[in-house]
Amino acid sequence: MGFATSQSSMNHQSTQSSATLNGTIAIRFTLNGREVEIAVDPTERLLDTLRYRLNLPGSKEGCGEGECGACTVTIDDLPANSCLVPTFQVRGCNVRTIESIPTSSLQPMLETGATQCGACTPGVVVTANWIKEHSSVLASHTLRALMAGNLCRCTGYDGIIDGLEKWIGNPKGGRP
């Protein structure tokens, strides 16, 4: 029910893709502010493309079926589970991963114990950062409801929620 489970509306620009003879699709998209061009198998998951082909293993696979949110990235500025997104669908999109969020901004989350084992954490931080950048959503939803798409088994969530409250109120933690 959380936001991390919702798919972003994707920008299908047919001019940027073409199926090749061996079944791969060449696409271009923006990844953490940089243009990426890559040929992908139609069944390839965005999570695998990021982790195993583009050297961005910050996004984690926790369940592989869109429940846990450990693989959360933003696609055109909306959180999405990258394990549920075939990579070819992000052609022309703007994808941001945990690697785009500056470490220096994360101090408030550290101080409240928002991370323990760390496996859910990148997804938690991507969702948290998205809430921080879209704080108007707090008018209609609580932080607990907004974070409900990111499962954490260690913290009991208080460290995450407290950290996010502190982070949102922290003028130093801005967009990269």
Added chain:
Amino acid sequence: MHRLEGLSKLSGAERYLDDEPLEGALKGCLWGMTVRSPISRGKIRRIAYGAGFDWSKFVVVEPGDIPGPNETYLIENDQPVLAPGYVRHMHEAVALVAHEDRNLLRRAAASIRVEVDADPPALDFRVAPRADQIQRGSDNLIKKLQIKKGDVHAAFANAYKIVEGEYETGAQEHVYIENNAMSAWIEDGPNGDVVVVRGSMQCPYYVLNALKHALGRDETRVRVIQAPTGGGFGGKEDYPSTIALHCALLTLKAKRPVKIIYDRSEDMAATTKRHPSLVRHKTAVDKSGKLLAQQIEVILDGGAYVTLSPVVLSRGIIHAAGPYTCENVLIEGKAVLTNSVPYGAFRGFGAPQTIFACERHMDRIAHALGLDPIEVRRINLLKDGQTTSTQQTISGGTDRHALLNETLRVSAYDKHKRESEAFNKTHPYLRRGIGIATVLHGAGFTGNGEVYLNSKVDVGARPDGKIEVLAASTEMGQGTNTVFTRIAADAAGYDTADVVVGVPDTFRVPNSGPTVASRTVMVVGKLVERAIDDLAAQLGQNGKPLRGPSLKKAITDWHTTNPGKELKGRATYTPPPNVKFDDKNYVGDAYATFAWGACVAHVEVDLRTAAVRVLDFTAMQDIGKVINPVLAKGQVQGGVVQAIGWALSEEFKFKDGGMLNNTLTNYIIPTSDDVPPIRVVFHENPYPFGGGGAKGVGELPMDGPAPAILNAVAHATGADARAIPLTPEHLLPLL
């Protein structure tokens, strides 16, 4: 002090095994997969490798490839590494395959059919097995244990009232967010080749012992290194030994590095869970609610192999009588074999199951006598000088009555109770209630376990004057590295920046015992302090140990005069004085000390849907001295929420003995929106024999929430629920 690796985790920079590139030792790595049993019990006729794949290009391992005994080294060694022609549970490993192309491997592995002749499985631990289901002894019994104090039968004869009850708890999956992951490769060593295993684990020396046994190698030719570990909760206590063996067998056959990464469905289906339990209480009380006799029967489902069930049962029965004094106690426990996946370690290790029964039963005693549940607890709570069921005399100065009173005050118990009762009179379909549990948890191994473990810690004094803690205790999220750094710095009079915690690597660290049983800070932390004392004494003059800058200078000076040599302080476990346990008769000091706690749950039940929501939760804990308030609080909050899941939503569905809901879509753990903020209060009482004055913290929070919640549901609705998980489907018929 903040979590040392916290920013690395928050920024996504922390590298777990599956995140690492296939370079260095993993260059040329193959991916490994496990072929598993399709049935719960039976003979393997044939493993049919699918047509359409060139199997000569794959590495295949079957039981015949195991160099040593086909046994997973643990208590009884009855679990094979790969089922040798006969399977005893669904998803049991029967063969291994590896290939460098992960996608091809997945398709090829899916083509393998294990052809079997099924035998009748034993799937219900609560009923006696039929003759054709017996697989161990005459009755599938794994272990039987008894605690006896006084004479319950005489007390029953003279009781004012006898209250009986039967309580059940279900299996629970750990759901560490990082699935199991292991790698293996071969290195050269002075005594021949060395099998190196590196992966996600809690207990490097358990893995080492398993490798030594089944590979027929000594510790110079097997090396185990822990990789960053994304959660454990007991789930990475013993099962990583199995995966490490699988990885090692593939690497030995392939002569190439191998990685095995489980996906969630495999991890949930094939690895250990919390033991399901059935506990029966028969209690004699007087008019005031005083316990005159407790007769308790504990039955655990052990699953298909012995694994850790005897010790889970042991901890379970020792905690079964709760934090109460009673002169006549008879506890009989048994763990029975079934054809379920072997049940194993899970936070609390048998205690949450028996404490659930005890604390729910205490409320039912109060109900039967028309007394307040708080009063029944007050009159029975152990005082220092009184004895537990094993006749351990309690000491240490924790005032459990004050702890209970403080819990009631902080949780606004009376106010919530009053307001709930008023609310229930007017609301058409919501019912609110409040419940309590008072708990104890023995920290460290049970009985003489710590003496047998004989744990060791070294501290290395480096040429730059820094101190390196060398211990086998692993960081899996609970904060070992941060807390060891603090403890070592305090003991040495150092800045924390001058302390390093070494990676658990069996070539570098001594055996500090497993990272389990809430023992890391209390037991191993104390050894860290003593190893530093040893180092300081070695360098001191006239028997005066050095501290702080003078210790640092002495270390650098020593290295100047002894270039290239190693300087270490060492410590080996010694039990606190006067701790004695008779492990044959279960009499004496079952634990060096207990941590104490109380918790209050305030719940709301929707009569339309039978859904239970926890509105407010307070956990009060005496864990000795709190070393790191943020980390300790995080342990309690995480434990409470894991227990809320166990109590209300985490239900196993089985089909033919296999887990049917082995996905996070339909095995429901709590989200942030399902739980309230968890109020944590520490009742500090430093324990002189624990590291930094600490007692165990990790498991205690798991003990109280489930009974407190069901007690609150009973207060809200009158529903006399005695089994968890209390899902809406199970609560509805009781409303």
